[in-house]
Amino acid sequence: DAGVIQSPRHEVTEMGQEVTLRCKPISGHDYLFWYRQTMMRGLELLIYFNNNVPIDDSGMPEDRFSAKMPNASFSTLKIQPSEPRDSAVYFCASSMRGVYSNQPQHFGDGTRLSIL
Amino acid sequence: GQNIDQPTEMTATEGAIVQINCTYQTSGFNGLFWYQQHAGEAPTFLSYNVLDGLEEKGRFSSFLSRSKGYSYLLLKELQMKDSASYLCAVRVNTNAGKSTFGDGTTLTVKP
Numbered sequence: 039d040a041g042v043i044q045s046p047r048h049e050v051t052e053m054g055q056e057v058t059l060r061c062k063p064i065s066g067h068d069y070l071f072w073y074r075q076t077m078m079r080g081l082e083l084l085i086y087f088n089n090n091v092p093i094d095d096s097g098m099p100e101d102r103f104s105a106k107m108p109n110a111s112f113s114t115l116k117i118q119p120s121e122p123r124d125s126a127v128y129f130c131a132s133s134m135r136g137v138y139s140n141q142p143q144h145f146g147d148g149t150r151l152s153i154l
Numbered sequence: 155g156q157n158i159d160q161p162t163e164m165t166a167t168e169g170a171i172v173q174i175n176c177t178y179q180t181s182g183f184n185g186l187f188w189y190q191q192h193a194g195e196a197p198t199f200l201s202y203n204v205l206d207g208l209e210e211k212g213r214f215s216s217f218l219s220r221s222k223g224y225s226y227l228l229l230k231e232l233q234m235k236d237s238a239s240y241l242c243a244v245r246v247n248t249n250a251g252k253s254t255f256g257d258g259t260t261l262t263v264k265p
Contacts, residue, residue, distance in 0.1 A: 069251040080257040081197070081241065088251060129196060133251060142187055142199035143253065 040064070042146035044130050050152045056118040059149045062111055063132030071143060072105055072115050073129040081129070087113065088135075120153045127151070158256035160242055165262045166232055174227045174259045176242035185245040187253060188216050188227045192238045200240075201227070229261075237263045 043062040051057060063070045071086040085095040090107045098105070102121070107113040117124055127150050131143040157179040166172040178186070185204040189197035203209055203218035203225060215228040229236055239260045243253040 071252075081255045083252065083254070086252055094252060135251065140185060140202050140204065142189075142202065143197075145196035145198070147196050 042130055042132050042144055044128075044146035044149055046149060047147060048150045048152075050154065051120060052154050053121050054119045055153075056116065057120045057124075057151060057153075059115040059128050059130075059151070061113045061115070061130030061146060063113070063130070064144055065111065066134065067132035067144075068135045069133045069143075070107060070113050071129075071131040071133075072113070073131065074126045075129060075148075076126045084115070122153045125151055125153050158242055158244055158254060160240075160256045160259045162257070163260045163262070165264060168232055168234060168263055168265050170232050171228065171230050172232060172261065174229070174240050174261065176225045176227070176256060178223050178225075178242070178244050178256075180223070180244055180246055180254075182246040183220060183244065184247060185253075186216075186218055186225050187243040187245065188214075188225075189241040189243060189255075190238050191241060191258065197241055232263050234263050234265070237261060 045060045069088055072084040073081050075081045084097045085105045086093055087107045103117055105115045127148045129145050129148045131145045133143045134141040159177045187202050188200040190200050191197040201216040203216050206220055208215055208217045213230045218225045239258040241258045242256040245253045
């Protein structure tokens with residue numbers, strides 16, 4: 039049973055470059071979440087989708103960040119242009135809707151992003 | 155929004171019992187989750203509470219009091235591998251699917 043798959047696992051790039059992070063959720067899951075985790079700010083929700091539709095993007099830090107979910111099995115998070123302060127671990131998670139809302143989120147292994 | 159508080163760090167001895175507390179302030183509460191996150195890894199689901207009381211799952215138990223906005227995670231017979239960060243997450247609104255995470259409690263288990 040495949041879990042949430044993220045790529046790449048590590049990315050090191052220079053500031054100003056475009057960065058694209060990819061996520062494949064668990065098949066059959068209705069929700070997809072993008073998080074950013076740093077020591078200073080903990081785990082922050084950036085955006086989440088329900089049935090491929092963005093529901094809440096209030097956590098997206100600024101216009102340099104964008105996310106898409108063109109179909110139920112694929113999502114991207116793009117940063118353009120990237121800045122050193124974007125360095126963090128980015129997690130993608132997915133969950134089922136669940137009648138009693140007891141469905142947990144399943145996290146991918148994350149992408150460790152370093153912007154030099 | 156939600157306000158979630160957890161202690162930053164805790165230390166305990168192998169074989170002992172430890173209780174990690176979480177307090178929250180929110181409206182439209184609809185469930186509380188505990189996740190475990192080992193260093194350098196992703197969070198993994200441990201437990202879920204939506205009604206008051208204790209949920210037991212092997213060495214781990216989780217308690218909820220909705221009137222007090224309070225939960226705890228109880229870890230028994232501590233093992234070295236339990237050293238990790240423990241995240242409390244609150245969900246509001248059944249249909250939203252969204253949970254807000256606390257900053258996590260880093261537990262160190264010593265021999």
